[in-house]
Amino acid sequence: MVPRNDHILIGLVVSLIVPAIAYFLLLQAEGSLAQSSGKPIVFEQRTLALVAICLNVLPLNYFRKVYRNRSLRGLATGTMVLALAWFFYFGRDLLG
Numbered sequence: 001m002v003p004r005n006d007h008i009l010i011g012l013v014v015s016l017i018v019p020a021i022a023y024f025l026l027l028q029a030e031g032s033l034a035q036s037s038g039k040p041i042v043f044e045q046r047t048l049a050l051v052a053i054c055l056n057v058l059p060l061n062y063f064r065k066v067y068r069n070r071s072l073r074g075l076a077t078g079t080m081v082l083a084l085a086w087f088f089y090f091g092r093d094l095l096g
Contacts, residue, residue: 003068011074014059019082022052046090053082 026048034041056079063072 003066006068006070008070008074008077011063011068011071011076012078013074014071015056015075015078015082018056018059019049019052022055023048026052046086046093049086049090053079053086056082 026043030041030043030048056075060072060075060079063069063075
């Protein structure tokens with residue numbers, strides 16, 4: 001039996017919203033850490049973006065546990081698109 005809200009579009013939306021919120025929160029945490037320590041703390045933008053993309057593992061695990069296979073496919077597709085965009089944007093810096 002297919003769960004009611006099991007759509008590829010839900011997975012795609014979640015795969016875009018989770019990294020966007022995570023990236024914003026990581027930027028805020030960076031500023032908060034720098035302010036509380038009194039020293040300038042700077043994380044690379046590419047590192048924060050990669051950590052935000054990797055946080056898609058949390059909804060991926062949730063969709064897997066509740067058998068939302070179509071949403072899981074959408075989430076995996078969106079994560080791969082974000083990972084490819086990250087690589088094309090920051091890959092030149094990494095490869096020289």
